[in-house]
Amino acid sequence: xxxxxxxxxxxxxxxxxxxxxxxxxxxxxxxxxxxxxxxxxxxxxxxxxxxxxxxxxxxxxxxxxxxxxxxxxxxxxxxxxxxxxxxxxxxxxxxxxxxxxxxxxxxxxxxxxxxxxxxxxxxxxxxxxxxxxxxxxxxxxxxxxxxxxxxxxxxxxxxxxxxxxxxxxxxxxxxxxxxxxxxxxxxxxxxxxxxxxxxxxxxxxxxxxxxxxxxxxxxxxxxxxxxxxxxxxxxxxxxxxxxxxxxxxxxxxxxxxxxxxxxxxxxxxx
Amino acid sequence: xxxxxxxxxxxxxxxxxxxxxxxxxxxxxxxxxxxxxxxxxxxxxxxxxxxxxxxxxxxxxxxxxxxxxxxxxxxxxxxxxxxxxxxxxxxxxxxxxxxxxxxxxxxxxxxxxxxxxxxxxxxxxxxxxxxxxxxxxxxxxxxxxxxxxxxxxxxxxxxxxxxxxxxxxxxxxxxxxxxxxxxxxxxxxxxxxxxxxxxxxxxxxxxxxxxxxxxxxxxxxxxxxxxxxxxxxxxxxxxxxxxxxxxxxxxxxxxxxxxxxxxxxxxxxxxxxxxxxxxxxxxxxxxxxxxxxxxxxxxxxxxxxxxxxxxxxxx
Numbered sequence: 001x002x003x004x005x006x007x008x009x010x011x012x013x014x015x016x017x018x019x020x021x022x023x024x025x026x027x028x029x030x031x032x033x034x035x036x037x038x039x040x041x042x043x044x045x046x047x048x049x050x051x052x053x054x055x056x057x058x059x060x061x062x063x064x065x066x067x068x069x070x071x072x073x074x075x076x077x078x079x080x081x082x083x084x085x086x087x088x089x090x091x092x093x094x095x096x097x098x099x100x101x102x103x104x105x106x107x108x109x110x111x112x113x114x115x116x117x118x119x120x121x122x123x124x125x126x127x128x129x130x131x132x133x134x135x136x137x138x139x140x141x142x143x144x145x146x147x148x149x150x151x152x153x154x155x156x157x158x159x160x161x162x163x164x165x166x167x168x169x170x171x172x173x174x175x176x177x178x179x180x181x182x183x184x185x186x187x188x189x190x191x192x193x194x195x196x197x198x199x200x201x202x203x204x205x206x207x208x209x210x211x212x213x214x215x216x217x218x219x220x221x222x223x224x225x226x227x228x229x230x231x232x233x234x235x236x237x238x239x240x241x242x243x244x245x246x247x248x249x250x251x252x253x254x255x256x257x258x259x260x261x262x263x264x265x266x267x268x269x270x
Numbered sequence: 271x272x273x274x275x276x277x278x279x280x281x282x283x284x285x286x287x288x289x290x291x292x293x294x295x296x297x298x299x300x301x302x303x304x305x306x307x308x309x310x311x312x313x314x315x316x317x318x319x320x321x322x323x324x325x326x327x328x329x330x331x332x333x334x335x336x337x338x339x340x341x342x343x344x345x346x347x348x349x350x351x352x353x354x355x356x357x358x359x360x361x362x363x364x365x366x367x368x369x370x371x372x373x374x375x376x377x378x379x380x381x382x383x384x385x386x387x388x389x390x391x392x393x394x395x396x397x398x399x400x401x402x403x404x405x406x407x408x409x410x411x412x413x414x415x416x417x418x419x420x421x422x423x424x425x426x427x428x429x430x431x432x433x434x435x436x437x438x439x440x441x442x443x444x445x446x447x448x449x450x451x452x453x454x455x456x457x458x459x460x461x462x463x464x465x466x467x468x469x470x471x472x473x474x475x476x477x478x479x480x481x482x483x484x485x486x487x488x489x490x491x492x493x494x495x496x497x498x499x500x501x502x503x504x505x506x507x508x509x510x511x512x513x514x515x516x517x518x519x520x521x522x523x524x525x526x527x528x529x530x531x532x533x534x535x536x537x538x539x540x541x542x543x544x545x546x547x548x549x550x551x552x553x554x555x556x557x558x559x560x561x562x563x564x565x566x567x568x569x570x571x572x573x574x575x576x577x578x579x580x581x582x583x584x585x
Contacts, residue, residue, distance in 0.1 A: 039272065223422065
């Protein structure tokens with residue numbers, strides 16, 4: 001059962017990613033071209049998912065609409081994973097004062113909770129991609145660092161690390177060539193689970209007007225635009241909403257599948 | 271000092287550098303913002319195109335021409351005296367503005383915590399107690415709930431209960447019922463996470479030796495679940511709900527926007543709109559302070575529930 005769900009999620013995820021990559025080839029119409037004569041139409045043969053408030057084809061906008069959230073989530077996750085791994089490994093390996101200082105640093109970044117911190121960072125820097133990326137990285141690297149630290153502490157206490165030291169390995173060599181590869185599974189699981197949360201964070205910030213800017217088609221800005229018309233055209237909210245839920249839950253399920261399969265010792269939550 | 275007192279002292283001391291760091295972070299964030307505060311203030315005051323001399327005069331009056339570390343020191347000193355500066359667009363002290371708006375967000379947060387607690391524990395117990403398809407459906411439902419952004423939950427709740435069923439108010443907080451839907455939207459993800467966490471820990475506890483022993487002594491399965499497995503599983507659940515309680519005031523920002531509630535989250539968005547950086551800075555400090563203090567309180571409760579935490583020092 002679990003295995004089937006995992007594979008199904010992988011399939012859905014592949015479908016969403018591929019349709020995003022090949023959106024220019026797949027889209028039946030231009031997603032930017034308004035046509036006020038056909039606003040707010042329900043699904044029909046000409047427009048399989050109907051049209052939005054400016055008469056733009058919803059299907060075409062849907063195909064393009066997942067790109068920005070996925071890409072931003074991916075880039076920010078990789079950046080945050082890089083910073084978090086570096087800080088976590090240094091803290092976990094060297095311990096003592098280094099650990100105390102770096103742990104305080106992660107506590108500071110985790111001390112301003114979740115979405116409000118990201119909103120504030122994006123608000124100070126100003127709306128747009130730079131502010132959004134900075135907000136996402138600032139809001140997520142500390143979580144990675146905490147888990148990497150715990151994992152490195154466990155592994156650094158194992159006999160093989162002691163033996164490597166006896167053989168004359170430098171700290172840098174042990175960290176880079178022996179501990180980092182052992183973290184591969186943990187980082188992959190953490191990254192995958194974070195991708196889902198990243199998509200949710202991008203969606204939330206874009207919904208507040210602090211992320212992806214119009215006219216770029218984006219699922220969450222499509223929902224916030226459609227809020228004015230929710231009585232006449234609820235499908236303008238339900239279709240992009242369903243897409244976000246599918247994307248995030250498939251990312252979560254794939255992350256959970258990887259968690260079961262790979263050697264991950266820490267309790268990791270999606 | 272016994273282990274318990276040492277634990278409290280150690281946690282209190284640990285919170286100080288974090289609070290200091292949060293103030294530094296809030297200060298640095300404001301430095302990152304584009305635009306000069308003096309210009310923003312003058313434009314807000316109606317001086318359409320302030321001259322360089324006017325801007326320079328205000329800059330020196332506000333102390334903005336001092337080096338950053340002097341500015342930070344002065345700012346921190348005032349902060350320690352409860353002065354977070356004046357809001358640009360409201361013209362009142364930042365912390366007064368935040369406290370004015372706090373009751374709405376606090377009520378929303380309290381209601382959300384109730385939803386997460388009652389709903390999460392109830393759903394978790396059901397997942398363990400039910401068998402077969404019903405349990406599978408509940409677990410699937412929790413999995414989906416994790417993937418719904420809170421603005422979408424909020425809009426869907428308005429659509430279902432307000433527009434299609436006409437049973438609940440969808441905006442305004444004139445009555446307590448006005449808080450029902452916003453707080454549910456705010457709590458939904460944590461509700462699902464709590465249920466999943468409880469489910470996992472209960473299943474582990476039910477297959478443990480002490481649960482076996484209780485069964486062998488002839489206790490009913492319900493009794494084993496409620497008086498043997500549940501108390502143990504409640505420690506991680508309390509940790510999760512405690513973290514939610516500390517963070518929920520900040521998380522309310524999106525739900526406040528959808529339901530048009532006048533809380534501190536919508537105040538922060540106003541601050542962004544008017545480039546009112548002192549207000550936004552105050553928002554960050556306020557939430558950071560609350561988060562650190564509530565987390566501290568929760569950790570002390572957890573150490574009371576499970577004395578091994580205090581004895582082991584750092585978790």
